[in-house]
Amino acid sequence: MKIAKRHFLNYSILIPYLMLSIIGLIIVYSTTSALQIQSGGNPFRSVMNQALFWLISLIGIFLIYRMRLSFLRKSSVVNIVILIEIGLLILSRFFTQVNGAHGWIRFGGISLQPAEYLKLIIIWFLAQKFDMIQSDIGTYDYQALTKGRWMPNRLNDWRIISMVFLILVATLPDLGNATIVALIIVIMLSVSGIGYRWFSTALIAIVSASTLLLGSIWLIGVDVVAKIPIFGYIAKRFSAFFNPFKDATDAGLQLANSYYAMSNGGWLGLGLGNSIEKKGYLPEAHTDFAFSIVIEELGLVGASLILAILFFLILRIIVVGIRARDPFNSMMSLGIAGMLLVQAFVNIGGISGLIPATGVTFPFLSQGGSSLLIISVGIAFVLNIDAHERRLLLEKEIEETFH
Known part of the structure; x- marks a missing residue:
């Protein structure tokens, strides 16, 4: 007995995805419209481009959800x-x-x-x-x-x-x-x-290597590292990480103004669209530092609610991975959850100065059609996997009942 896959659509994943996508479009408009107006452009240009990628993403979700996992x-x-x-x-x-x-x-x-x-x-x-x-x-x-x-x-x-x-x-x-x-x-x-011990070993190795790298750059000096051709642009990020206010007009400009944006926001924010820093003070306010503007406009409370929706989505994807009986399905789901979690952590770490700024966008909220598209494809994979796993389980139970 075959049951249509549409009956197994996981709304606890789809609805948070749709909510974050719509919130993301609002934030993209908020972070880009002011500069578009200042430059004499169309204030809706960036959000229309983002909406186009979202439309393509929704079509992609529909198509991937209907695909057989054996093909993928x-x-x-x-x-x-x-x-x-x-x-x-x-x-x-x-x-x-x-x-x-x-x-x-x-x-x-x-x-x-x-x-x-x-x-x-x-x-x-x-x-x-x-x-x-x-x-x-x-x-x-x-x-x-x-x-x-x-x-x-x-x-x-x-x-x-x-x-x-x-x-x-x-x-x-x-x-x-x-x-x-x-x-x-x-x-x-x-x-x-x-074995889990190998993961623990890898994690310790990464933390140790990162600490050694940062310590070495601090001891050698950012100016020396900057002379290496490929590391010239990267060295600026390390310089800002160590002390953004030492060169607040150049290397530390982004991080210093990110601090100002988050400070301006306080608990409840200045109100949607009322950010000061996005009006030319904070570079990349619409991409790498979009979450700083979210905190400035919506405050810590509003930003925390958005994070809660994102973490709920990640948690539901993890549940799909844990419940999946097929190893491929499990690894795909857990990997996609890990991708979202790591991207959010690296972005928040960068804008708050916990780690060097890396130019990573925040999931859903930053302008970036490629980022939104790949997140959407990942969500489509998870929805397909969850429907496939649940359908197989139900069909097995029905077969056992009648036999």
Whole structure:
């Protein structure tokens, strides 16, 4: 007995997604309209572009939800996507820099950021790879992932592909997305079925390496690091992290004004549309520092409510991953939840000075069609997985009842 998939649509995921998307459109208009008016442009230009990507996203959700999961997990499909992504990342290197970094492919009035797509692609790729060796992981633990070798001996080894992606993104240079991709790889390893002690070891290694890196830059001096060609633009971010008010008109401009925005907001905010900092004082107020403007306009209370909706969405996706009986479905869901959580954490850490600013957008709220599109595709995967798992479970129960 086959039951239509539409009967298993998970509204506890779909409704928060729709709420955050609509809130995001409002925030994009709020953070972009003032400067558009000042420059004599159409105040609705940015939000219309974002709305176009959202419309495409909704169509994508509908199509992906109706797809068979067996098609989405085919090696041939995943390999084609991997090759296209590598090509896009290489192509983006030849387009004009934005804030000292490459990474955008522009045509007409639309720009695409391949590094954003990589976040979901690496989850998809690793889930498919690790699913194929689940029995080996259960027997040999982490050695199943390396075939007993520290160094890979095949070009299609997941370590080779992952390293190629990390190098391509890091050399753009795009420190923020490279960091997120690296953390996503760690998350995927941790949910692959290997012993939890390996995840603990990897986490300790990351924290230790980050502390060592920051300490080394502080001891050597940001000015010395800035002389290295590829790290010139990145060095400014470290300079602002150590003391944003030391150079509040240049390197520390963003973080200093982010502090001012959050201070202006207080508990209840200045009111939607009434931000002071977005009117030319805080650069990237519509992308990297959109959440600072949210706090300024809606206050800590309003920002906390938005965070609560986002974390509820992430929690519901985690529940889908935990309940999934199929390893691929479980790893995909947990990876997508991890992607959203890491992106939110890195963004909030950057705007508050807890970690160096990385240029990472905040999920849903920042202007960025590529970011919204890839989040939507991830949500579509989860909705499909949840419907598939629940339908199989119900059909099994019905079959057992009648037999």
